[in-house]
Amino acid sequence: MITAGIDSGAKNVKAVIVKDAKVIGKAMVPAGLDTRGAADQAYDEALKAAGVGRKDVQKVFATGVGRKGCEFAQDEVTDVSAAAKGIRFVMPNARTVIDVGAEEGRAIRINQEGYVVDFAINEKCAAGAGTFVEAMARALETEVEKMADLYDRSTKEIEMNAQCAVFAESELVSLVHSQTAKPDIARAVLDAVGERIISIMRRIGIEKDVAAIGGLALNGGFIKAVEKEMNIKLIVPQDPQFVSAIGAAIAAAE
Amino acid sequence: MADAKKEFWRWPESRWTNPEIDWKKGKYITAGIDVGSVSTQGVIMVDGELYCYGNMRTGSSSPDSAINVFNKATEGTGLTLKDIHFTVGTGYGRVNVPFGNRAITEIACHARGANWMYGPAVKTVLDMGGQDCKAIKIDDKGKVVAFLMNDKCAAGTGRGMEVFADLLGVPIEDVGDMSLNVGEEPPPVNSTCVIFAKSEAASLLRAGWPKEKVLAAYCSAMAHRVLSLLEKVNVEKEFAITGGIAKNRGVVKRLTKELGIEACETRWHNKAYADKGFPFDTQIAGAIGAALFGKALAEKGSK
Numbered sequence: 333m334i335t336a337g338i339d340s341g342a343k344n345v346k347a348v349i350v351k352d353a354k355v356i357g358k359a360m361v362p363a364g365l366d367t368r369g370a371a372d373q374a375y376d377e378a379l380k381a382a383g384v385g386r387k388d389v390q391k392v393f394a395t396g397v398g399r400k401g402c403e404f405a406q407d408e409v410t411d412v413s414a415a416a417k418g419i420r421f422v423m424p425n426a427r428t429v430i431d432v433g434a435e436e437g438r439a440i441r442i443n444q445e446g447y448v449v450d451f452a453i454n455e456k457c458a459a460g461a462g463t464f465v466e467a468m469a470r471a472l473e474t475e476v477e478k479m480a481d482l483y484d485r486s487t488k489e490i491e492m493n494a495q496c497a498v499f500a501e502s503e504l505v506s507l508v509h510s511q512t513a514k515p516d517i518a519r520a521v522l523d524a525v526g527e528r529i530i531s532i533m534r535r536i537g538i539e540k541d542v543a544a545i546g547g548l549a550l551n552g553g554f555i556k557a558v559e560k561e562m563n564i565k566l567i568v569p570q571d572p573q574f575v576s577a578i579g580a581a582i583a584a585a586e
Numbered sequence: 587m588a589d590a591k592k593e594f595w596r597w598p599e600s601r602w603t604n605p606e607i608d609w610k611k612g613k614y615i616t617a618g619i620d621v622g623s624v625s626t627q628g629v630i631m632v633d634g635e636l637y638c639y640g641n642m643r644t645g646s647s648s649p650d651s652a653i654n655v656f657n658k659a660t661e662g663t664g665l666t667l668k669d670i671h672f673t674v675g676t677g678y679g680r681v682n683v684p685f686g687n688r689a690i691t692e693i694a695c696h697a698r699g700a701n702w703m704y705g706p707a708v709k710t711v712l713d714m715g716g717q718d719c720k721a722i723k724i725d726d727k728g729k730v731v732a733f734l735m736n737d738k739c740a741a742g743t744g745r746g747m748e749v750f751a752d753l754l755g756v757p758i759e760d761v762g763d764m765s766l767n768v769g770e771e772p773p774p775v776n777s778t779c780v781i782f783a784k785s786e787a788a789s790l791l792r793a794g795w796p797k798e799k800v801l802a803a804y805c806s807a808m809a810h811r812v813l814s815l816l817e818k819v820n821v822e823k824e825f826a827i828t829g830g831i832a833k834n835r836g837v838v839k840r841l842t843k844e845l846g847i848e849a850c851e852t853r854w855h856n857k858a859y860a861d862k863g864f865p866f867d868t869q870i871a872g873a874i875g876a877a878l879f880g881k882a883l884a885e886k887g888s889k
Contacts, residue, residue: 365792435782457739458781467781497781498740498749499717502623509646 334384335391337580338371338405339414340398343434343462344547345370346574347378349389350581353421357382358574367398375404393584395576397435409583411576412440412451418579419543420446422569426543428536430529430558430566431576433546434462439533450536458497460528462548467497468521471504472514476551482518483553492520500524519553526557543567545575595748596643597758597830601658602865603638609665612637614884616672618876619655620692621648621679624716624744625830628655629873630665634881636859638663639870644716648679656685672884674876678717690879692872693722693733696828699875701728703866704826705855712816713871714831716744719812721819728875734819739779742811744830746780747837750804753784754797765801765836772799774807783807805836813844826850832868 334356339346341363349357359377363370375392379385386404394402395414402408409417415431420442431438437460440451454460458467462476469476490512494500500521507517525548533542542564548554549572559566569575609615612632620627622644629639640658645651652675656667667685675683676695683689692713700711706726713720718737725731740746751758772795777783783804790800808831825847831837832852842849852868854860 365789456777457779463781495738496740497779498745502745506646 333585334389335393335581335584336375336378336389337414337577337582337584338375338392338394338396338399338402339574339577339580340367340371340394340396340402341433342397342436344573345374345396345398346577347371347374348574348577348581349378349382349384350578350585351382355578357384358571358577360573363398367401368403371398371402372404391584393580395580407584409580411436412438412448414576414579414583415545416440416442416446416448416579417582418575418577419545419569421578421582422575423541423543423567426541426567427539428533428542430533430542430544431546432462432529432544432548432554437461437529437532439529439536441536441539452532452535454528454532459495459500460525460532462546464497464500464525465521465548465551465554467501468504471501472508472517474514474518479518479522480551480553482515483522483556486513486515486519488513488516490516490520492524495524495528519557522551522553522557523561526554526561530558530561538562538564540564541567543569545569545572547573549573592755594751594755594757599642599658600867601638601640601661603663604636604864607632607635607637609637609663609669614671614881615665615669616674616877616880616884617656617670618695618873618878618880619652619673619675619683619686620677620695620870620872620876621651621675621683622677622692622716622872623718625869626651626655626677627870627873628652628659629870629877630659630670631874631877631881634878636864636874639867639873641867641869644679648682649684651679652683652685672880674880674883676872676876687880688883690876693720694730695872695875695879696720697722697724697730697875698728698878699871699873700724700826700828701726702874702878703854703871704824704850707824708826708850709822710816710819710825712812712825712827714742714744714812714827714829716830719743719815721812721815721821723819723822732819734815736815741778741780741783742808742815746808747831747834749780749784750787750801753787754800756797756801759833761801762805762834762836762838764798765805766839767798768802771806772803774810775803778811801836805834806840808837809840809844813841816845821845821847823847824850828868828871830869
């Protein structure tokens with residue numbers, strides 16, 4: 333049986349093709365202005381990578397903030413259940429999942445059977461989401477991808493007072509003006525996002541193993557910030573940004 | 587595009603001198619310096635009467651901002667620091683006023699200043715500042731009875747409005763009036779967070795909304811945001827607004843409409859001041875309060 337999962341996020345659309353409990357193709361394209369077009373494109377690219385056509389796919393499920401715009405999907409699943417199903421597939425031992433995308437951060441607790449026990453979401457505020465890191469990277473005149481490397485080169489722990497991304501931007505500018513080293517600022521930024529996510533996680537209780545998914549999980553600095561603050565080890569699956577799309581494809585197969 | 591370089595958020599700085607006062611004849615000359623996170627005001631009072639003031643953008647150093655605003659306020663008056671009997675610092679940078687004799691919180695100063703500017707009937711003050719927003723309940727003497735504040739989030743603050751003015755390329759002092767220039771009131775933007783509201787506004791513009799309509803949706807969201815703060819302190823008449831956003835009719839009109847309570851007109855309670863047309867700047871309330879505290883302290887000789 334071949335199924336597909338589409339995760340239409342705030343920033344990127346991810347598509348995954350699953351055949352008999354195996355991922356056989358995946359693709360990611362920027363959501364841009366035309367979410368529908370982006371979903372079509374991601375789906376076609378994933379199909380191409382898998383070497384199959386639309387007619388070979390029995391079912392397509394969509395998830396993510398833009399899931400309503402995915403016209404070719406037969407059904408949809410919520411972000412939380414897609415993430416839970418996806419993590420159960422890639423990392424069955426995970427009991428707590430943090431999922432940080434561009435505009436949302438979530439923590440989800442799942443039981444042994446893979447059912448969602450509890451979850452908490454921040455969708456109101458950019459502090460605690462990928463957008464925060466992007467805005468700060470811009471203010472630091474660097475790229476998001478380089479933030480992790482800067483984090484590693486930091487020699488001094490400094491704290492940011494501002495929580496709000498708008499205020500943090502001004503604070504960051506004054507830090508730059510007062511000759512604070514760029515790596516130390518980058519670390520403060522990632523520590524700050526880490527703290528926001530930890531506070532979401534604490535609301536639902538933490539059980540090991542703890543996994544991190546979503547785009548921000550690709551950022552090693554963010555992972556280290558959370559690990560250090562919590563004194564735990566995070567497990568990060570390969571391609572963490574595709575986990576929810578995998579979950580949607582699994583849901584379609586059920 | 588020449589416009590691209592323009593800083594739309596940058597509001598005009600100002601100063602003023604009361605032509606009717608000769609400071610040399612004054613017994614107590616006091617200064618109130620309000621160093622905020624976005625703007626800094628300096629007010630000089632002679633025996634409790636408004637003599638001059640300056641209103642500027644805060645620089646990167648609080649002490650420098652305090653000195654600059656003192657110089658701006660006293661420009662052309664011949665007043666120098668050593669002529670001042672007592673200086674009270676207030677605002678976010680209040681402990682960094684190099685010539686300050688005392689620091690008093692901006693909550694107390696805004697309460698006192700609003701009472702003096704708008705009159706003793708004021709029971710609720712909403713101070714909409716650059717990086718925070720406070721709802722303050724006061725008594726007829728201008729003393730603080732209770733307050734609530736948001737200083738964690740840019741939604742509902744002047745800084746948030748500056749970000750929007752820049753995004754839309756509209757001078758900040760025009761935002762309010764432009765936002766009222768819509769046929770039908772659009773629903774407020776969904777996002778609370780200024781960062782998310784920015785991307786929401788960008789897609790509204792792309793969807794063909796005129797700037798006026800986008801501004802209306804944002805002003806309305808901001809009004810909504812501060813409304814919850816006011817409701818929590820149990821807002822009562824008379825209701826006065828201080829701070830920079832008090833100048834934005836787009837926010838004030840929508841806020842008072844939702845609240846069902848009119849805001850005090852931005853006019854001096856002191857009839858002589860009103861009749862003579864002295865400028866009424868809602869941003870100087872904190873500095874006025876500070877200068878008034880300075881007068882009381884100078885009289886007590888607590889220097």
